[in-house]
Amino acid sequence: MADGRGVSARVGRGRLVEFTASAVVTGRVKHVFDVLTDWPRQTAWVPATVVARAQDGPVAAVGERFVGTTTLGPFVLVDAMEVVERVPPDGTEGPGAIGRVRIVKTGDVLGGDVDIVVAPAGNGRVRVDWTERVLLRPRWLARLAALGGPVPGLLGQVAFGAVLRAATDDLRGPS
Numbered sequence: 001m002a003d004g005r006g007v008s009a010r011v012g013r014g015r016l017v018e019f020t021a022s023a024v025v026t027g028r029v030k031h032v033f034d035v036l037t038d039w040p041r042q043t044a045w046v047p048a049t050v051v052a053r054a055q056d057g058p059v060a061a062v063g064e065r066f067v068g069t070t071t072l073g074p075f076v077l078v079d080a081m082e083v084v085e086r087v088p089p090d091g092t093e094g095p096g097a098i099g100r101v102r103i104v105k106t107g108d109v110l111g112g113d114v115d116i117v118v119a120p121a122g123n124g125r126v127r128v129d130w131t132e133r134v135l136l137r138p139r140w141l142a143r144l145a146a147l148g149g150p151v152p153g154l155l156g157q158v159a160f161g162a163v164l165r166a167a168t169d170d171l172r173g174p175s
Contacts, residue, residue: 016136018131019156022128023161039064066080081103089118098118107137109136116128
């Protein structure tokens with residue numbers, strides 16, 4: 001799937017873990033954007049996680065709410081989120097072809113925000129940049145992450161790089 005990947009990860013001061021996973025995929029910008037922002041579809045790509053929309057609210061619009069629930073043995077992490085900005089690409093490969101969505105994490109454990117940007121990369125390829133700035137809310141968890149130095153951010157970057165690779169067939173779309 002990926003013709004190239006970017007790497008950027010760090011733990012900011014205090015309680016923030018930040019990382020970016022990037023990939024270049026074969027496909028059309030609008031299709032890649034639509035697939036990446038169809039939140040329940042991500043269940044197939046994110047290990048041990050089920051992503052579901054909230055029962056009420058808009059779909060594919062600002063205000064859309066969804067939850068990723070990750071279960072690892074006895075541990076369950078609920079990551080509640082809300083779309084606060086959604087600018088779909090215009091379907092061309094020109095200047096309006098860039099799509100962007102910003103999500104705010106609204107859970108008790110994970111706060112922060114997510115930016116997903118898709119843009120033409122030339123020759124029928126699309127660049128995806130997925131950046132997360134995760135605010136660890138319980139102080140003990142923030143302290144634990146800080147002890148890891150850059151490791152939590154690097155783990156996030158590797159994990160979301162793997163998610164993008166797992167999405168290969170879906171992102172490529174119809175020929």
